Amino acid sequence: MKHEPFLSATTTTVATVVLGPADFRSIADILRAEARISLGEGKINLVQSRLARRLRECRLDNFPAYLRLVRDDAEERERMIDALTTNHTHFFREKHHFDHLRAEILPRLKARADTGQPVRLWSAGSSSGEEIYSVAMTLAGTSPGEARWLGGDVRLLATDLSAPMVEAVAVARYPSIGADQVPLPYRAAWLQSEGGEVAVDPRLRALVTARPLNLFAPWPFRGQFDVIFCRNVMIYFDADARASLEARLVAQLRPGGTLYIGHSERLSRTVAARVQSCGQTIYRKPEGA
Ligand SMILES: C[S@@+](CC[C@H](N)C(=O)[O-])C[C@H]1O[C@@H](n2cnc3c(N)ncnc32)[C@H](O)[C@@H]1O
Structure with missing residues (x-):
């Protein structure tokens, strides 16, 4: 897939004033x-x-x-x-991450929820929310019956620097064309067509909290996360900023938790040494770490 830079060359604005x-x-x-x-x-x-x-x-x-x-x-x-900044994103971007989440992580999350433990997932640099709702659909499966376990203590968080993007996550309406990326069974179960748009089912929307957050500001979290998606965000930072953010992300994961990063991103050597690689751009914090 073509990588979309923050500063996209596809801009159509015609500059009339010269920037020195x-x-x-x-x-x-x-x-x-x-x-x-x-x-x-x-x-x-x-x-x-x-x-x-x-x-x-x-x-x-x-x-x-x-x-x-x-x-x-x-x-x-x-x-x-x-x-x-470019907020380019789409549903089920880098689909192998969602396949991994469903096959490898979902059973563990269900087991935690079944025993009354909290389950927390975070999309850090969420843009308009297609990422967190792809996570939500993956967890919910293809019917309300399959999604019943989400009635436990399960919360999904989406944060972004941009206030308009955070608002878009809360509204959870997307152009129908974007829904083409959603596998059909999920789409049938969780997306409702309304005019030229699709609306995310209110039951999934209710799982998601959207908040503005600059990833380099202090984080307001009390607990740790089972899963963090921080994809296609870090590539735009310089090496020092990236390394410090990666270390904070890993610290914010529960032992045994999983970090997904973007396809063109690489963990710094120090941080990579503290996690186990378990797939393409997928990392697990060891139990007991
Ligand atoms: C290219 S989008 C990636 C969206 C999604 N994670 C994905 O992979 O499809 C990058 C997002 O990171 C956000 N971002 C950039 N710098 C940030 C920062 N310092 N703190 C929080 N979010 C930031 C931008 O506003 C943008 O929405």
Whole structure:
């Protein structure tokens, strides 16, 4: 599958205002400071065209004025970061992860729930929620009867830096075309067609909590997770930021818990030494760790 960069070359916005190298570096510094996203020099044209629309909407005709606004106004800073990040995602992306979840992890999660233990799954960098609802459908199977075990203490969490993405997770409505990626039995059981959209069944929606969270801010969790999906997020961070995030993700897993990362991501050597590889970009925290 083609990798979609945060800064996609498919943008159609026509830039009318020129972004100079110094202003580009200031924007890159803000992105690094706020989200730890690393922007190479080669992205200057892309940044210019991505932000041209923001300048127009703010009725500004030059980047220095826009940068002054961004420094003074936290909301515009958030909008700028949103404009510069790509939220590309789709249902059952990297399907082998969901096959693994169903075949290898689901029986253990059911066993925990059956004995009254909490079951917690987290999509970190969830974008608009297709990932967490793919997880939810995998856990729920293909009928309400199969999903009955989810009535135990089972919670799914989706977090993202972007407030509009978090809102999209909560709304849980997607263009019908996106539902083509969902295996038919899941689709028949859990997605309802409404006009040109599909709505996720309220019973699955109720399992999912959506929250804004910058992965580099302190995390508000009291417990650990059985499963963490953090896919196609870390590639955009520099090596130090990646390594520290990976270590925190592993620390946040329950012993025996599973971490799924994106197909083009690799764990740093130190973190890889602390987990067991159990499939392509799938890692298990050893019991007793
Ligand atoms: C390409 S999407 C990946 C979505 C999904 N995980 C997948 O694999 O399909 C990357 C997401 O990471 C989010 N993101 C980027 N930097 C972040 C940060 N520092 N903290 C939290 N989320 C971040 C972006 O807003 C975006 O929605």
